[in-house]
Amino acid sequence: MSPFNGVTGARLPCWLLPESWPMQGNQPQRATLHFQDSGVKITPDDTVSRDNYLALNGALVLPPLIEPHAHLDKTFTVQRSPAQRPGLLAAIEAMHQDRASWTSEDIHLRASQALQWAVEAGVGLLRTHIDWFTTDAPPAWQVVGKLLHPLCTIERVALVPLPLFAHAEDAEEIARQVAGSSGALLGGFIHSSNWDSQAFLQLMQAAERWQLDIDLHIDEELTEGAQGLRWLAAYLQQHPFSGHITCSHGCALTHQADGEATLDILKHHNVTLIALPATNLLLQDAVPDRTPRQRGLTLIKEAMTRDIPLLLGADNVQDAFCPFGSYDPLDTLFSGLLSAQLSDAFDQASALICRRTALHANAPVFTHDLLIFPDADLASWPLRQRQRYRLVNGVVHSLSAGEPVDGA
Ligand SMILES: [Zn+2]
Structure with a gap:
């Protein structure tokens, strides 16, 4: 035929x-x-x-749908390493315990299953973050780099704790390895618990030297004092960045009086926002035996009003961070429709799971x-x-x- x-x-x-x-x-x-x-x-x-x-x-x-924010290295580990307490930092602890089991075969099996589920859901572009624990790329970097599927493009982001950028030579070494990896992006975990403006500066400068795009886990918290996005906005006003920047989470913006002013600057520099409704609802304002009072989302409606490139992602699937998940962006969208009170699911909100220009500005x-x-x-x-x-x-x-x- x-x-x-x-x-x-x-x-x-x-x-x-x-x-x-x-x-x-x-x-x-x-x-x-x-x-x-x-x-x-x-x-x-x-x-x-x-x-x-x-x-x-x-x-x-x-x-085709987009999964703009996954973690194929951690996925499907919740059965063997559940978090011992609610919240983001306890999940990070559990992940560090589980990674003793991360042989190349173990990672390949879990990541392949995740990719298959995503493709079955209609995903044609999947961006996954991969945790780095030292300045050397972890085994998962290579394992996921070899994953191929005829119906899905896979992009890797190096998820590097901010302190590893503290020394210029280390930042340079990390960026060099990412630049040598086809289609990969530089990323970092930036949070009040590890805040270091000098390290952030080294991250930005290394990305610029190596002409890398950036995708950050930034301000994944509900504290007014979170500095990540504020610092980034101030930095961009002084040093326009030649590549593309994506900021994932940004939950703290909803708790900051200058949150919308920060958004205005990010808009000016064409920064993309990614909201992760499932994990943000699950991990933010998480206290034992108490119903959460807050939603944990970033400024989704304010970003839409400003026409800021915006996508929704699944984030963690069946690991210590989130025991649920399906790699189906329609499930992610449903979480977003409820938690951010969005309307017009197909005619408007569907853009949040398939508008490719949010990640690649020149894409048709x-x-x-x-x-x-x-x-x-x-x-x-x-x-x-x-x-x-x-x-x-x-x-x-x-x-x-x-x-x-x-x-x-
Ligand atoms: Zn994430």
Whole structure:
């Protein structure tokens, strides 16, 4: 069977249609997507008969989903190393105990399972952080670097505790190794418990010297005094950064009177924010035998109002940080819809799990790769949407097998 030349009857979300797109009642008109050598052209459905176009009959269609923040090195370890107390710092303790078991084979098995689950959910881009414990890349860096999947691009971020950047020569050595790793980013864990502005400076300068993009775990706490994002904003005003910066967590912004002013500066420097609703709800304001009073999220709505690049991530899945999780961005989105009180799940909020420009500014909205929900149920989405498949270069791919199959 030859590849399809396009699709008809696609129900696309409003966020990726032009403002002039025709409406039918309160719904955008269904779309025809034409697969051309130059890219994907989108036009409103019409009555023209076309050769070899797949009829979607109103199925919901998105770009492949993005998992922008995972931890494939730690995943699926909760059974053997659960956290002994609530909260982030106790989870870090449990992780350090568990890593005695992290042989290359153990990491490969767990990370491969995570990747398979993500692909089955429709993920086409997965960014994973990998913990570094010294200035040398850990075994997991190489193990995850060798993971491949035909339907998913994998990006690695070196998650380095801030104190390891304290000496310029160490910062240089870390950045050198990351720069020598294909498509990798430099990252750090920046928190009140390890705050060191000089180390942060070395991190930024090393990234600049090696032309690295950055993805930080920053201000994952609800303390007014957290310094990470404030310091970064002040630094960027003096030293514009040539690469792209992503900031994950940023929970402290909701507790800082200058949180929105910080956001304004980050917006000016095109910084991307990633919110992690599941782990933030679970780990923030976590006190034994007491119902949490606070939600632990970053300034999600304020970031959306400012059109700051924003995504939602799963963060930890079935480890000491979070015993739950599925690697399904639709589950992450549902957590975000409730915890941040978002509306228009498909037409607007779906951008939070698939807008690729949030990570790669020049990425096209659509490539020849679509994620299709064949049993369209707009009112229920993102719930009750287990059936999905990818159409890549005009060929249907069943997601459970990762192999092309004939027909939809
Ligand atoms: Zn994380």
